[in-house]
Amino acid sequence: MNERASRRWGFLPLLRWGTFGRSWRAAPLVMSGLTLFLALLAFSWLGPWVYPQSPYTIHPHRLFLAPSLQHPLGTDDLGRSFLARMMYGGRPSLGVAIVGSILALLIGLGYGMASGLSPVWLDRVFMRILDAILALPTLILMIFFAAIVPLSPLSLILLLGLLSWPGLARIVRNEVLAYKERDYVLAARQYGAGTGYLARTHLLRSMFPIVIVNATFTVADLILTLAGLSFLGLGIQPPQPSWGGLLGNGSNLAITGSWWLILFPGLAILLAILSMNLVGQGLLNRLEGR
Amino acid sequence: MWAMIVRRLSVSVVSLILLVTLVFFMIHATPGGPAYSILGSHASPQAVAALNRQMGLDRPLSVQYGIWWIHLLEGRLGYSYIQHVGVSHLIGTYLDRTLALDLGALSLSILISLVVGLVQGYWAERLGGRVIGFLQIVFYAMPVFFTGILLIYVFSIRLNWLPPGGIGHHGWGARLRHLALPVLTLALPVSAGFSRYFGHQAREEYRQDYVRTARARGLSEWRIATRHVLRNAVRPFVTLVGMMIPVLFVGGVLTESVFNYPGLGWLLWRSALDQDYPTLSAITLLIGVLTILGNLIADLLNSILDVRVRYE
Amino acid sequence: MSETGAAPLLAVQHLRVSGRHEGRTFPIVEEVSFEIEAGRMLALVGESGCGKSLTAAALLGLLPWGFAVDQGRILLDGQEVLRLSRTDWRRLRGRLVGAVFQNPLAALNPSLPIWKQVVEAAELSFGLDRRAARARALELLELVGVPEAGSRLDDYPHQFSGGMRQRVAIALALACDPRLLVADEPTTALDLITQAEILKLLHRLQRDRGLAILFITHDLSLVAEYADEVLVMYAGRLVECGGVRAFLDRSLHPYSQALLGAIPRLDAPELRLTDIEGLPPSPLDYPPACRFAPRCPRAIDRCRSEEPPRVGDSRHWAYCHRPCSLETV
Numbered sequence: 062m063n064e065r066a067s068r069r070w071g072f073l074p075l076l077r078w079g080t081f082g083r084s085w086r087a088a089p090l091v092m093s094g095l096t097l098f099l100a101l102l103a104f105s106w107l108g109p110w111v112y113p114q115s116p117y118t119i120h121p122h123r124l125f126l127a128p129s130l131q132h133p134l135g136t137d138d139l140g141r142s143f144l145a146r147m148m149y150g151g152r153p154s155l156g157v158a159i160v161g162s163i164l165a166l167l168i169g170l171g172y173g174m175a176s177g178l179s180p181v182w183l184d185r186v187f188m189r190i191l192d193a194i195l196a197l198p199t200l201i202l203m204i205f206f207a208a209i210v211p212l213s214p215l216s217l218i219l220l221l222g223l224l225s226w227p228g229l230a231r232i233v234r235n236e237v238l239a240y241k242e243r244d245y246v247l248a249a250r251q252y253g254a255g256t257g258y259l260a261r262t263h264l265l266r267s268m269f270p271i272v273i274v275n276a277t278f279t280v281a282d283l284i285l286t287l288a289g290l291s292f293l294g295l296g297i298q299p300p301q302p303s304w305g306g307l308l309g310n311g312s313n314l315a316i317t318g319s320w321w322l323i324l325f326p327g328l329a330i331l332l333a334i335l336s337m338n339l340v341g342q343g344l345l346n347r348l349e350g351r
Numbered sequence: 352m353w354a355m356i357v358r359r360l361s362v363s364v365v366s367l368i369l370l371v372t373l374v375f376f377m378i379h380a381t382p383g384g385p386a387y388s389i390l391g392s393h394a395s396p397q398a399v400a401a402l403n404r405q406m407g408l409d410r411p412l413s414v415q416y417g418i419w420w421i422h423l424l425e426g427r428l429g430y431s432y433i434q435h436v437g438v439s440h441l442i443g444t445y446l447d448r449t450l451a452l453d454l455g456a457l458s459l460s461i462l463i464s465l466v467v468g469l470v471q472g473y474w475a476e477r478l479g480g481r482v483i484g485f486l487q488i489v490f491y492a493m494p495v496f497f498t499g500i501l502l503i504y505v506f507s508i509r510l511n512w513l514p515p516g517g518i519g520h521h522g523w524g525a526r527l528r529h530l531a532l533p534v535l536t537l538a539l540p541v542s543a544g545f546s547r548y549f550g551h552q553a554r555e556e557y558r559q560d561y562v563r564t565a566r567a568r569g570l571s572e573w574r575i576a577t578r579h580v581l582r583n584a585v586r587p588f589v590t591l592v593g594m595m596i597p598v599l600f601v602g603g604v605l606t607e608s609v610f611n612y613p614g615l616g617w618l619l620w621r622s623a624l625d626q627d628y629p630t631l632s633a634i635t636l637l638i639g640v641l642t643i644l645g646n647l648i649a650d651l652l653n654s655i656l657d658v659r660v661r662y663e
Numbered sequence: 664m665s666e667t668g669a670a671p672l673l674a675v676q677h678l679r680v681s682g683r684h685e686g687r688t689f690p691i692v693e694e695v696s697f698e699i700e701a702g703r704m705l706a707l708v709g710e711s712g713c714g715k716s717l718t719a720a721a722l723l724g725l726l727p728w729g730f731a732v733d734q735g736r737i738l739l740d741g742q743e744v745l746r747l748s749r750t751d752w753r754r755l756r757g758r759l760v761g762a763v764f765q766n767p768l769a770a771l772n773p774s775l776p777i778w779k780q781v782v783e784a785a786e787l788s789f790g791l792d793r794r795a796a797r798a799r800a801l802e803l804l805e806l807v808g809v810p811e812a813g814s815r816l817d818d819y820p821h822q823f824s825g826g827m828r829q830r831v832a833i834a835l836a837l838a839c840d841p842r843l844l845v846a847d848e849p850t851t852a853l854d855l856i857t858q859a860e861i862l863k864l865l866h867r868l869q870r871d872r873g874l875a876i877l878f879i880t881h882d883l884s885l886v887a888e889y890a891d892e893v894l895v896m897y898a899g900r901l902v903e904c905g906g907v908r909a910f911l912d913r914s915l916h917p918y919s920q921a922l923l924g925a926i927p928r929l930d931a932p933e934l935r936l937t938d939i940e941g942l943p944p945s946p947l948d949y950p951p952a953c954r955f956a957p958r959c960p961r962a963i964d965r966c967r968s969e970e971p972p973r974v975g976d977s978r979h980w981a982y983c984h985r986p987c988s989l990e991t992v
Binding site: 476477559560561563564565566567568569570571574578579582583 | 769
């Protein structure tokens with residue numbers, strides 16, 4: 062049990078900055094994924110400081126310019142700087158997914174805890190409802206919602222969060238059930254610890270690793286869903302740039318041969334999803350002791 | 352086992368009720384009600400009132416909800432005021448195209464993943480196995496709309512080998528040529544998922560003693576792979592197909608949109624952009640039901656097989 | 664031993680098997696030479712991890728990834744198999760060699776009925792049709808003593824008991840009438856009574872069909888009863904070789920003595936069981952000179968500095984500075 066525990070917690074030092082070099086050798090997947098994701102975040106939020114161009118200013122005399130020293134990622138169909146649009150486009154693409162995942166995480170934690178700590182019959186009801194929600198196809202429902210009410214970034218966060226929590230909730234609930242039986246929890250009950258106290262001190266801590274793993278997968282899922290939605294013209298609305306929207310626009314213009322309008326936003330989405338999958342898979346491998 | 356089947360069925364029923372209710376309330380939450388969205392926002396109040404009366408929209412919400420259910424169960428999906436045809440008729444023409452795409456992609460990805468998975472299992476300890484593993488992670492993360500547009504750019508626009516989209520109307524050759532790129536696009540992420548799972552499975556099988564005895568008896572690697580490893584590694588395949596159904600359906604919607612391939616997914620997208628609510632809600636319901644049913648069937652098959660296969 | 668002086672069925676000469684660890688290649692099995700003639704059983708004895716299974720794997724061309732034979736020759740029926748192409752070697756071993764391994768359940772494919780597995784190799788080699796294949800399967804299962812074999816052809820491996828599975832596994836190995844059987848700890852996973860039955864079966868096959876058997880085991884008590892010759896291996900090298908009677912009566916090497924001392928004896932219960940101090944060395948750091956020296960009760964300084972010489976005669980020899988029964992040094 063001790064060894065298992067140390068395996069479960071073995072990756073925690075990875076989250077500390079002091080052990081950077083060691084972490085890199087110990088968990089190359091996690092660290093490369095994390096580095097990649099941080100690089101994308103920096104590109105989107107810090108990039109405009111280095112390259113202060115407006116993503117909205119239209120230049121009719123320089124349309125469809127291929128990447129060059131002057132225009133590092135080229136220009137689009139309205140002569141706007143594509144690098145600036147890529148930078149500003151990263152903010153909603155990543156931001157909505159991250160905040161939406163945090164929302165899903167919170168709902169999932171609450172629901173899972175409630176279900177796991179409830180009496181058995183109520184737990185069953187909770188789980189049936191959860192299974193039912195889990196079976197709904199997220200992107201399809203999002204397309205449906207988007208057609209009915211135009212979605213702002215805020216409502217996108219809310220909807221994505223509200224549709225994405227069941228997976229996390231199920232894991233939380235299973236962890237709760239497993240840890241309810243653990244000796245130290247039983248011991249704590251013995252000396253009269255209340256359910257709320259237990260949930261805060263023991264359960265949250267012990268389920269932290271597996272929850273983090275699944276939260277990273279959720280971020281990847283939401284990045285994909287949001288990009289797909291924006292690609293279809295139903296997510297983040299132009300002129301506000303987003304990677305999915307830029308790719309959608311680029312694919313409409315593919316016939317002009319402007320490969321940079323396709324390649325860069327596509328790569329950005331791919332790398333964002335890939336980085337989170339790498340982190341999640343790497344953590345999972347360590348958790349399972351592979 | 353029966354208890355399990357009943358439990359699983361009840362979950363699907365709850366899913367269905369949830370889906371239908373969600374769609375109903377969203378449609379009725381549209382600003383100005385459904386009549387405005389059907390007739391357009393410039394419609395006269397008289398026309399709106401007439402339509403409301405005709406569609407029963409002036410009755411209490413609970414009654415409408417009941418009617419909504421009755422219509423659905425009778426298969427009356429409404430009338431598209433944008434396309435001027437009955438929605439059921441629309442769905443009939445688009446459904447088989449989607450099935451062609453999805454089944455094509457499914458078959459192709461099963462084929463790819465069997466080959467890739469076997470090779471990966473065989474090469475488990477070598478560099479090749481790792482390279483395949485890395486490619487699987489990349490392709491699994493690759494959004495279909497990115498793959499699709501890259502394929503269009505390379506094979507249609509640059510090389511001009513295959514049509515960039517749409518659907519062939521003249522003969523099987525044209526149909527297949529139009530299907531080639533969408534099928535490949537959709538098959539790639541599915542294959543990545545399949546083959547990753549299958550590769551692990553094959554690797555486990557290759558470590559078994561019976562592979563060693565087979566080699567000791569002088570059987571060829573080809574025969575060991577096809578007769579022995581494959582046979583044992585494909586056992587969890589139903590689970591796999593079940594796991595991949597959402598990827599297939601959702602990916603299908605995006606793929607159809609990228610290639611302007613007129614299937615259900617494309618119709619969903621167009622009706623969302625055109626705010627064609629009767630079509631939109633019908634297709635949302637249909638794809639939702641298909642997903643739920645797909646999951647259900649995979650789960651049931653899986654547990655039945657599980658009971659039968661289990662030994663020791 | 665050999666009545667005619669014809670070439671032996673299997674001859675291994677100066678075999679060396681190396682493995683890779685963290686980018687370095689190092690030998691695990693070295694200087695292994697022996698011969699087996701038709702109709703005889705040669706026992707290869709040693710503790711687990713001494714390289715005996717790796718030697719068998721090398722003979723069968725089944726070395727795991729990362730291991731390779733980098734020195735020596737393996738002559739199978741006069742053919743040098745390491746020079747053959749992979750396919751030719753595979754065909755040759757399909758016809759000439761059968762193999763039986765330790766875990767009889769794992770050795771059978773769980774999802775194929777046994778008759779298909781039993782005759783699979785024969786089908787491929789001789790192109791049997793279904794009727795002939797089933798008849799052949801029945802014949803083989805009867806040969807290895809599966810009771811009511813006729814009604815069990817379509818059973819799956821998990822429907823057999825452990826001992827029966829091992830019989831089926833032997834039937835698999837015999838499908839193409841091999842002349843050599845490599846049995847790598849075939850009885851280790853079985854209970855004592857089943858062990859004896861399986862060994863009797865092997866003995867019968869050896870006697871009646873002139874099968875040569877390479878019997879790999881860590882259990883000397885089995886060797887005494889059935890083997891003709893014994894090879895003792897320690898830390899990747901052969902330390903002693905001899906006819907089974909001579910070996911049991913006058914073993915030369917202290918390691919062999921120690922192994923024999925670890926067997927409980929019914930005929931002399933007053934003898935205390937002895938055990939060997941320490942653990943066998945890892946291939947990563949074999950001791951210099953005599954590899955057994957660090958654990959050897961008879962070791963002298965020379966054992967740790969000079970390679971031990973070969974002592975004894977051509978039929979019974981050992982590598983040792985201070986052999987036990989041969990007080991000539």
